[in-house]
Structure formats: C-alpha cells, structure tokens
Amino acid sequence: MRLHRLELTAFGPYCDHQVVDFDQLGADGLFLLHGDTGAGKTTLLDAIAFALYGQVPGARNDAKRLRCDTADDEVTTKVVLELTIQGQRLRLERSPEYQRPKKRGEGYTTQQAKASLTWVGGAPEGHTPEPLTRIDEVGRTVQRLLGMSVDQFFQVVMLPQGEFARFLRADTGEREKLLERLFGTERFGEVERWFVDRRRERGRAVEARSQQVRELIARLSQVSGVPQVSDLGEPNWLEDIEKQALRDLENTAAEHSRLRRERDQAETVLAERRELAEKVRRVRQARATLAEIDAKQAEHEAWRAERAAATRAIPVISARRTAERAEQDRDRAEAEVVTWAARCQVDPATPAEELRTRAGAEREQAGALAQLIPEAQQQETDRRTLSELAEKITAGERREAELVAQLDGLPDRITEARRRVEEAKHAELRLETTRTRLTEVDALLTAAREVPGARRELESTTARAQQAVDEHQQARDRLQDLRARRLAGMAAELAARLTDGEPCPVCGSAEHPEPGRPVDDQVRAEDEEAAHAAEQRAQAARERATTAAQRAEQQVNNLLERLGQHTEAALAEELEQLRSEQDRLSATAAELPQRETALAELESATDELGEQLSALRNAITAARTENTALSKAIDEREARLRDGRGDFDSIADRRAHLLDTAEKFEQLLAARTARDDAAQRLTEARTALTEAATAAGFAGVDEAVAAERDxxxxxxxxxxxxxxxxxxxxxRDALASADLFGVDPDTEVGLERASEAATTAREAAERAAALSHRAEQRHTEIADLGERLRAAWAELGPAMAAHAELEALADVVNGRGQNARKMSLRAYVLAARLEEVAIAATRRLQRMSDGRYSFVHSDAAGARGTRGGLGLDVLDDYSGKVRPAKTLSGGESFLASLSLALGLADVVAAETGGALLDTLFIDEGFGTLDADTLDLVMDTLDDLRAGGRVVGLVSHVEEMRQRIGVRLRVRKSRQGSTLEVSTS
Structure with missing residues (x-):
C-alpha cells in the first residue's frame, strides 16, 4: 500500500480544506510531521484510517466527534484519500455521521455517513468500472485488497503512541487478547471449544448409558430380591438370578397343577348337591302357593263381582255427566238474559218483536248523524288553522319591526368593520419587524448576562495559567539540576556495579584499582526518570491552562464586541416592551380573517334584509285575507252542528250512544234464544240417563252411581x-314337570359341607395359580431385563473407552492433563507467533541498543499452574541475565517498544501477503532518547526506507527537525489548524 494524496475538509481541528501530497513528502523515503500539542498531528493518521475503514484508532472512535466544531455550517465534513494497493490505484471518499443545523426552522438534523470508491485508470478484473457507493461494499473491498482487518492495520501501518509500551509490560492475558486480534486465531479457540463440547456430549452419552445400566441392575435386584454386588453389575450375578427364577417357575407350576385337580373334584360334588337342593325347594314352594290360593277363594270372588258392577256402571256415569253439563249451560244462559235486560232497562219477558223494533229505530238515527261527522272534524281543523293564522300575523308584525331597525343601523356598523380590518392588516405588517428586533434584543441580553461569568472565568484561567507556567519552570529547573548532578556521579554509579574478577563494561579490565567513589546526594536513574515525567506532566498542564486562558479571553472579547454600547438593564426593559407589543400585534393580526368575513357579511346584508322585508309584508297580507274568509265559514257550519249534537259534547258521542243502545237490545235477544236451547238439551239429557240405568241392569240411577269405581x-x-x-x-305346572317327578319335599341335602370343601379347594388352587403366575412373570421379566442388560453392557464398554481417549485429548488441547507446559492450542499458536515477533524485533533492538538488549520468549508454565507460552523478557548483554521488560528505563522502553512494533508489523505483513508496508507511520516517543541512541534509531529507520518504503514520523522533538529534511508542520490557531510543507 502506498499513499499519494490526502484531502481533509472540516475534519478534526481542520475547519477548511487541507491537502497532503504524500508523493512529495515521501520522495526521500522519510518525513517528519510536527507541530504544537493538540494541533492535529495524530488527526492526519486518523483521517487515513477513517478513509480506509470508516474508523479511527483507540478511544477516539468511541467519541464519535470527527467534525470540526469551528467549521461553517454549510461546509460538509469529508476525507478523500488516493492510494495504490496491489498495483491498483483508487480514490476513497468518506463523510462521517454528524449533527448539522436545519436549513429551515430551528434545531439540528442528522447528516448521514457516506462512502465511495472510484477506480483510477480502470477497474481490476472482477470489478465493475462504476464507483462503489454502499458503505458496507466499500469496506469489504478495501479490506479484501489490503488483506488485513482494521485492528491489524492500526498495529502494522500506524504504530500508535504508548500502545506497544503497554504491550511490552502487559501480563499474559492482555498480551493474548492483542495477539489473537492481530493474528486471527479465533479458529483455534473454536477447535478447543469443539473438543470441550465434544467431550461434554460424549460424557453425557456415557453417563446416559451408565445410568441405563444402573437402572436395569436396580430393576433386576428389585424383581429378583437379590441385592446388587456393584454399581454396574457382573455377568455371574445375572446368571445366578436367571437360574433361580427358572427353578421357582417349575416348582410353582407343579404345585398349581395338583391343587387344580382337587378343586375340580370338590366343585363337581358341590354342583350335584346344589341341583338336588333346588328341586326340593321348588316342590315345597309350589305346594305352599296352591294352599295359600285355596284359603283366599271367597275374597277373590268378591273382587270379581266388584269389577263386573263397575264395568256395567260406566255408560250410566257417562250419561249422568252429560245431564249435569246441560243443567249448568241452562243456568248460565238464564243469568245472561237477566244481565242484558238490566243493561237495556226493560223486563226480561218483554216480547221479542218490541225489542227488534227499538233496536232498528236507534240504528236509523245513528245513520242520519254519520254525514255530520266529517263536517265536525273539518270544523276543528279550521279552528286550529284560524289560531295559527293569528299567531303567524303577530310574529310577522314583530319580525317586520326588527328588519326595519336592522336596515336603519347597517351604515354605522359597516364603517366600524372596515376600520377593524385596516387595523388588523397594519398589525400583521408590523409583527414581522417586531419579531426580528425581539430576537436580536434577546440574543444581546443573553450575551450581556454571560459577560460577568466570562470575566470571572478569564480571571480564573489566567491565574491557573500563570500557576502552571511557574510549576512547569520549577519542574524544568529540577530536571536540569538532577541531570547535571547525575552526570557528575555517573562514574560512581558505574563503579558500584563492578565486581572483582569480572571485566569492566567500559575498559574491559578485570582489575579495578581506583573505582569512583560515591558523591554526596547521588542521583539515581529512577530519580531522573521521575523528574522527566513530572516535567512532561507540568508542560502538558501548562499548555492546557494557556489554551483555556486564551479561549476565555476570546470569549470575553467576542461578548463585548457584540454588546457595543448596550446595557443589561436597557436591553431587559426593551425586551419586555417588545414582547408585550408582539403579543398585542399577534392577537390583532390573528383576527384579520374573522374581521374580513364580518365586513363582507355586513355589506351583503342590506340587499338581503330588503328582500326579506318585502317577502314578509306580502305574507302578512295573505294571512289576514285567509283569516277573514275562514272565520265566516266556521260561523255558518256551527249552526248545523249544534242541532245534531243535542245534549252530547259532539256528533260522534251522540252517534256512539245510539249504536250502543241498539247493540244491547240485540244482545238481549241472542241471550233469550240461547236460554231456550239450553233448557231443551237438559230435558233430553235427563231422559237418556234414566234409560241408560235401566239398560245396565240397575234398579235406578243411584244404584249405578254407587257401583262406580275409579x-x-x-x-x-x-x-x-x-x-x-x-x-x-x-x-301346577311345576309339580307336573318331569324334573320334579318323585322328589320328596322332606329330603335332607347336606349342601353346606360340600360348599365348604369346594371353597377350601378353590382358594388353595387360586393361591397356587397366583404364585405360578408371579413366578412366570418374574421369570419373563428377568429374562427381558437380562437381555437388555447384556446389550447395555456391550454398548457401554466401547463408549467409555472412546470417552476416556477423547477426554485425555481435550485436556491436552486445552492445556491440562498430560500437557506439561499447560499451554492450550490457541496459546501454543500465539506463542509461536510471539516467538517470530521476538526474533524479528530482536534484530532491530540489538542495533538500536548497540547490541545490549535482546528479546527472550518463554513458553514455560506460569506460577501456581497458570498457562504459559506468552512470556516476553529482555536479555541484558552487559550482565548476561534475563530480566523483566518492566525494569527498562523510559528511553530503553521506547527502543524496546519500537522494535517490538516493527517486528510485529513484519510478522503480520508476512501473514497477510508480505508486500503491504510501502507506507509506515510512527507516532511519538522520541523525546525520551539521548543523542547517541537517537542516532541508532534513525539508522534503523533509514533501513526501513529500503526498497521504496515511506516512513512518516510524528514528533515535536526539536532535534528531529534538524535530522529530517522533509517536514510537514501543523499550525494551530483559533480559526482551525493548517498544514505547511518545508524542506532543508
């Protein structure tokens, strides 16, 4: 991998666009990145890592703060990296996720992360020429080309400050985590877990089979009653149980056969005795029944006579009930005639013709009144209509007066509505201006209230900065004093290590005639290291305090510049007035739609009210005309209806009375007819009753009634x-049957003795059968359990042997059992990798330490049986002894850490392809070296440039600037960091 060009925009401390040309910087193979603390040196390395993997090293990745806080809101944060990997040039562009102000409204919105990969000079085989824009696809492509994970890249290409010093001094567990992450040995851990899981599964299977054997043995012991001899049993014990079960089965079967024959003989005798006893009982019972029937012969004859008389009386009883019902009907009909005669107010014996004549006259008068009913109904309807017309005329006159009053007041209301609309429009125009001014005043008031606190913070930070400067100066003075004193006592320090007979590390002589003497208050190396660390901490504290003071001063100046001549009291008063004015104008402007609607309604109300008034007056005139005509018609109809009502309230009431009277006369006539018919039926029923009694053979009706039975x-x-x-x-049939012929009822059978003998024989046979069945079941169950036990033994033996072999192998793989070094498979692989790292690192450490130190890898087990394999110490060639890495001084620790980092980089690079380290960055640590040691380190770094490799050093040590010709300086300012390239 070779870097060509890096572009940063609004990334970290860089607020604007910055460019790094690595082709220019790496022309000599070695360049220096320097600048003030916190200026952004490490941020450039973070930008490279972010462009490749979308992550930055260490804890900075967890903070998720990659955007520059001072960048303009419109500037997009992004990193562009152009590089060559495996001969293929490509361009990577990434933007992180961050919060930016909304373009509309207040608050923030999330700017989503983006990534793209563009092939420069054509895509390689197997890839499309179009750029890749999916974040996950870009990440997979980069990792596939580089051949290493993000953790490996951070450790191999970017050697972070302090990381390998911690690795050098780490314990076995911490060192194992880092090596496992770099070399990807998780698969060996999976192999260890596979053996453990396999052993656990096999153990469960063996335990299941053992439990099955134990359960079968316990069941056999329970069934046979023989105690088990061991946990998993023995074959001889099983054979003894099976033989005893077979003997028990044969003995019980023979006994059961003998007792069964004796039971059959006893039951045969008992059956014969029972049959004879049953015949004797039947003969005795039949004779007793015939004797009982003969004794009750007279009673039986009386029963037959009673039954015959009750049968003959049935027709007479039926005729008597018919006569009683006819008499009841005649009485009810007579009562009905009396009731209707009382309702008609006439004598019950009034002739029927007279009743018919009076009913006809009533119905004729009711018919004459029927034609007046519609007129009476119309009269009521017209009267209601007349009342409604009067109310309608009164309401119309009131409404007419209201409309006239509304028309008279409309002009003044329209004028007032127009004034209110203009007022709301003017308020709406003034509202925006008021809001703008309110925002400005509110911001100024907030700034005015922050001034006192900012001034106090300025005073506090200024005092702390001055104190930090003093403390740093004191620490530097003490460090310089200790260094001067230590140089003075260096000879005494070397003399303290001399031993008679051993060569001097300076001159090589075995004799020491005049060793240096200790000086008063001699300074040790540990004292100098502690003073140097204290000076570094004081310097860092000084820089932090100075930066804080500068920020506080800038904050005060910014606030005062914004306020100008404004005071907090005046701003607060103006803000309150503006808020009141804003509330008043907002309320007025909000009423504009309602006010415009009200004006429109008033302007259209004039025509509407005129039309309503005209229509109302026409309706009143029509109602008055209709009222006069309807009153005349009602008066004319009332004269006719008065004659038809007579003394009743209405025509309908009088007509209903006439019809009711006619109905009563007709009901009286019907009741008299029904009474005559009932009397005729009663006479016929009484005659039929007398004839039925005579026909049934009774002297009279009373005799027939007495013979009735239910x-x-x-x-x-x-x-x-x-x-x-x-x-x-x-x-009679029983005594005449052939079975009972010749049976004497006085015969003695002797059934009880035969029954007792049969019961005894049967119980003995049943007991023998139960014993024989149990013996057979026990024999069958023992045979089945024995067969299953032998099969379980056959499966358990090989399973136990295989599990023992697997358990021993799993213990060895996991660093236990016969594993003498107590190293697991994963630790063994990591130990091999660490040994390679120690060998590669030793070559550089020996050169940088002028042959004094070498790395020593140890695979011995740890204390108290802990796992080993990852021990890493140093061999001091001066003393010839191996000592822990923790005993190295600060400068020596840096040399060891750098050697270890370079050695680890070589091994990881070889693991991932061997040609990836065209570019390498080393971050800080050179300040702990003296001039001679720094020469050795620079010689080693010169070797790294061989073969076209580019090495970038990150340091603020002044001497590094003099030694390295190509430098990239990071300048820090309040507006943001900038980059500057220089050569010498």
Whole structure:
C-alpha cells in the first residue's frame, strides 16, 4: 500500500480544506510531521484510517466527534484519500455521521455517513468500472485488497503512541487478547471449544448409558430380591438370578397343577348337591302357593263381582255427566238474559218483536248523524288553522319591526368593520419587524448576562495559567539540576556495579584499582526518570491552562464586541416592551380573517334584509285575507252542528250512544234464544240417563252411581286377579314337570359341607395359580431385563473407552492433563507467533541498543499452574541475565517498544501477503532518547526506507527537525489548524 494524496475538509481541528501530497513528502523515503500539542498531528493518521475503514484508532472512535466544531455550517465534513494497493490505484471518499443545523426552522438534523470508491485508470478484473457507493461494499473491498482487518492495520501501518509500551509490560492475558486480534486465531479457540463440547456430549452419552445400566441392575435386584454386588453389575450375578427364577417357575407350576385337580373334584360334588337342593325347594314352594290360593277363594270372588258392577256402571256415569253439563249451560244462559235486560232497562219477558223494533229505530238515527261527522272534524281543523293564522300575523308584525331597525343601523356598523380590518392588516405588517428586533434584543441580553461569568472565568484561567507556567519552570529547573548532578556521579554509579574478577563494561579490565567513589546526594536513574515525567506532566498542564486562558479571553472579547454600547438593564426593559407589543400585534393580526368575513357579511346584508322585508309584508297580507274568509265559514257550519249534537259534547258521542243502545237490545235477544236451547238439551239429557240405568241392569240411577269405581281401583282389581291366576298355573305346572317327578319335599341335602370343601379347594388352587403366575412373570421379566442388560453392557464398554481417549485429548488441547507446559492450542499458536515477533524485533533492538538488549520468549508454565507460552523478557548483554521488560528505563522502553512494533508489523505483513508496508507511520516517543541512541534509531529507520518504503514520523522533538529534511508542520490557531510543507 502506498499513499499519494490526502484531502481533509472540516475534519478534526481542520475547519477548511487541507491537502497532503504524500508523493512529495515521501520522495526521500522519510518525513517528519510536527507541530504544537493538540494541533492535529495524530488527526492526519486518523483521517487515513477513517478513509480506509470508516474508523479511527483507540478511544477516539468511541467519541464519535470527527467534525470540526469551528467549521461553517454549510461546509460538509469529508476525507478523500488516493492510494495504490496491489498495483491498483483508487480514490476513497468518506463523510462521517454528524449533527448539522436545519436549513429551515430551528434545531439540528442528522447528516448521514457516506462512502465511495472510484477506480483510477480502470477497474481490476472482477470489478465493475462504476464507483462503489454502499458503505458496507466499500469496506469489504478495501479490506479484501489490503488483506488485513482494521485492528491489524492500526498495529502494522500506524504504530500508535504508548500502545506497544503497554504491550511490552502487559501480563499474559492482555498480551493474548492483542495477539489473537492481530493474528486471527479465533479458529483455534473454536477447535478447543469443539473438543470441550465434544467431550461434554460424549460424557453425557456415557453417563446416559451408565445410568441405563444402573437402572436395569436396580430393576433386576428389585424383581429378583437379590441385592446388587456393584454399581454396574457382573455377568455371574445375572446368571445366578436367571437360574433361580427358572427353578421357582417349575416348582410353582407343579404345585398349581395338583391343587387344580382337587378343586375340580370338590366343585363337581358341590354342583350335584346344589341341583338336588333346588328341586326340593321348588316342590315345597309350589305346594305352599296352591294352599295359600285355596284359603283366599271367597275374597277373590268378591273382587270379581266388584269389577263386573263397575264395568256395567260406566255408560250410566257417562250419561249422568252429560245431564249435569246441560243443567249448568241452562243456568248460565238464564243469568245472561237477566244481565242484558238490566243493561237495556226493560223486563226480561218483554216480547221479542218490541225489542227488534227499538233496536232498528236507534240504528236509523245513528245513520242520519254519520254525514255530520266529517263536517265536525273539518270544523276543528279550521279552528286550529284560524289560531295559527293569528299567531303567524303577530310574529310577522314583530319580525317586520326588527328588519326595519336592522336596515336603519347597517351604515354605522359597516364603517366600524372596515376600520377593524385596516387595523388588523397594519398589525400583521408590523409583527414581522417586531419579531426580528425581539430576537436580536434577546440574543444581546443573553450575551450581556454571560459577560460577568466570562470575566470571572478569564480571571480564573489566567491565574491557573500563570500557576502552571511557574510549576512547569520549577519542574524544568529540577530536571536540569538532577541531570547535571547525575552526570557528575555517573562514574560512581558505574563503579558500584563492578565486581572483582569480572571485566569492566567500559575498559574491559578485570582489575579495578581506583573505582569512583560515591558523591554526596547521588542521583539515581529512577530519580531522573521521575523528574522527566513530572516535567512532561507540568508542560502538558501548562499548555492546557494557556489554551483555556486564551479561549476565555476570546470569549470575553467576542461578548463585548457584540454588546457595543448596550446595557443589561436597557436591553431587559426593551425586551419586555417588545414582547408585550408582539403579543398585542399577534392577537390583532390573528383576527384579520374573522374581521374580513364580518365586513363582507355586513355589506351583503342590506340587499338581503330588503328582500326579506318585502317577502314578509306580502305574507302578512295573505294571512289576514285567509283569516277573514275562514272565520265566516266556521260561523255558518256551527249552526248545523249544534242541532245534531243535542245534549252530547259532539256528533260522534251522540252517534256512539245510539249504536250502543241498539247493540244491547240485540244482545238481549241472542241471550233469550240461547236460554231456550239450553233448557231443551237438559230435558233430553235427563231422559237418556234414566234409560241408560235401566239398560245396565240397575234398579235406578243411584244404584249405578254407587257401583262406580275409579280407574286406579279397577287396575288394582285386574292386577290382583291376574296375579292369582298366574301363581296357581305356575305351581301346577311345576309339580307336573318331569324334573320334579318323585322328589320328596322332606329330603335332607347336606349342601353346606360340600360348599365348604369346594371353597377350601378353590382358594388353595387360586393361591397356587397366583404364585405360578408371579413366578412366570418374574421369570419373563428377568429374562427381558437380562437381555437388555447384556446389550447395555456391550454398548457401554466401547463408549467409555472412546470417552476416556477423547477426554485425555481435550485436556491436552486445552492445556491440562498430560500437557506439561499447560499451554492450550490457541496459546501454543500465539506463542509461536510471539516467538517470530521476538526474533524479528530482536534484530532491530540489538542495533538500536548497540547490541545490549535482546528479546527472550518463554513458553514455560506460569506460577501456581497458570498457562504459559506468552512470556516476553529482555536479555541484558552487559550482565548476561534475563530480566523483566518492566525494569527498562523510559528511553530503553521506547527502543524496546519500537522494535517490538516493527517486528510485529513484519510478522503480520508476512501473514497477510508480505508486500503491504510501502507506507509506515510512527507516532511519538522520541523525546525520551539521548543523542547517541537517537542516532541508532534513525539508522534503523533509514533501513526501513529500503526498497521504496515511506516512513512518516510524528514528533515535536526539536532535534528531529534538524535530522529530517522533509517536514510537514501543523499550525494551530483559533480559526482551525493548517498544514505547511518545508524542506532543508
């Protein structure tokens, strides 16, 4: 991968458009990126990473703040990167997601992220020439071309500040996470988990089969009653159980056969005795029944006579009931005649002809009145109409007066409505001006209220900045003092490490005749490192405090410039007046549609009221004419209706009275006819009753009534006589049957002794049958369980052997069991990768440390049985001893970290294709090196330029500017950072 051109717009601290020409910067193979702290050096590396992957390294990616805060709202944040990958030149353009002000209205809207990839000079084979615009498609294409993930790219191409110092000092767990992320060894972890899961599955299968064997053995022990000898049983124990079950089955079967024969003999004897006892009982019962019937012969004859008399009395009773009903009908008809005669106010014996004549006269008068009913109804309708006309005339006269009054007042109302419309239109024009001024005054008042706080913040930040400057100066003075004192005592420090007989690291002599003596208050290397770290922290605090003070000063100046001559009190008073004026004008302007509608309605009301008044006057005149004509017709009709009503309230009432009277006379005539018919039927019924009693053989009707019986009594007599006949016939047939011939009713049978003997034999046989059945079931169940147990044993053995083998292999893969180094498969692979990294890093570390230090990889197990394989120490050639990397000084740690980063980059690059490091960036850390060590590091970096590779260094160390000819400087200002290229 080689970078050609980078363009940034509104990205990070760069508020406008900036361009970096890497072809120009990398012409010499090495360039320096420098500038003030916080100016945006690392942001350029972030821009490259964002253009490629849409992400930036480390915690900055989590902040999601890639847009420049001081950029103009109309400027779009974007990064454009032109580069060559695998011989193919392409152009990447990305924009992050950020919040921008809405173009209309207030508030913010989300600007969505965008990405595009354009092929420069033609698309490679397998790709379309059109640009790619989908974010996910662009990301997949870039990662496929580079051959590495985003994490690998951050570690291989961009060596971040402090990252490898942490890796150098990290424990095994943290180091394992980084290496796994870089080398993608997740598949080996999946292999470990596969073995664990497989072992767990096989273990569950073996346990299931073992549980099946245990359950079968427990069941066999329960069925046979023989206790089990072990958890998984033994074949001899099963054979003994099966043999004992077979012997029990044969013994119980023989006993059951003997007792069954004895039971059959006893039951045969019992059946014979029962048959004889039943015959004796039947003979005795038949003779007893015949004797009982003969004793009740007289009672039975009385039952038959009662039944015959009740049968003959049935026709007489029926005729008697008919006569009683006829008498009741005659009495009801007589009462009806009396009732209607009372209603007609005549004597019940009045001749029928007279009643018919009076009914005809009433109906004739009612017919004459029928023609007057419509006139009476019309009279009521006309009277209601006359009343409605009078009310209509009165209402019309009132409405006429109202319309006249409205017409007289319309001109003044129209003038007032026009004035209100003009007032609302004028308010609408003034409202916009008032709102604009209100917004301006409100913003000025807010600024005026912020001034006191901004001044206090300025005073506070200025004081803190001065304090930070003093503290930084004190830290620098102390550092310089410690360095001078340490140089003075350096000989004593080296002499303290000399040992008799061992060569001096300076001159090589084994004799030390005059070693340097310690000076008073000698300074150690740790003291110098602590002072240097304190000076760096003080410098960072100074820069932060100075920046904060500058921002506070700019904030105060901006506020005062906006306010001009305005004061807070005057602005507050003007704001209150403007708000009141805005509310009044808003209310007035809002009424414009209603006021215009009201004016239009008033202007059209004049013609409408005139038309309404004319129509109303015509309607009043017509109503008065109709009222006069209708009153005359009502008076003429009233004379005729008065004669027809007579003493009644209405014609209809009088006619209804006449018809009711005629109806009463007719009902009286009908009742007299019905009475005569009922009397005739009563006479005929009484004659038929007397004849029926004589025909049935009774002396009179009373005798026939006395012989009457209800149906229930007759049914009892029939049932009783039928039962007597059945019992007598049954007894005679039984005595005459061949089965009972010659049977003596006094014979003694002896049934109880035979029954007891049969019961005893049957119970013994049943017990033997139950024992034999249980023995057979037990034998069958034991045979089935034995067969299943042998099959389970046959399956369990190979399964246990396979599980033991798999368990041992899984333990080895996961760093346990027979794995002496306690290294899992994944840790073993990572250890191999780390060993390669240590070898590659050692070559550079030895050169940069002038042959003193080398990396040592250890695959030994950790303390207390913890996993090993990822140990990384350093070999000090001066002492010949291996010591932890944590004991290195600050400068030595930087050399080791840089060597480790370059070695890791080489190994990862080899893993992903081997030709990806045409461009490499190293971020910070050079400030911890002395001049000689810096020479060694620069020599190593010169080697990296071999083969056309470009190396970019990010540093603010002054000496780096003198050593590197091509420089890209980042200038920081309040408006935003800018880039400047220089050469020397």
């Amino acid at each position: 149906e229930e009594r007759l049914a009892e007599l029939e049932e009783a006589l039928a039962e007597v006949d059945r019992r007598a016939a049954g007894a």
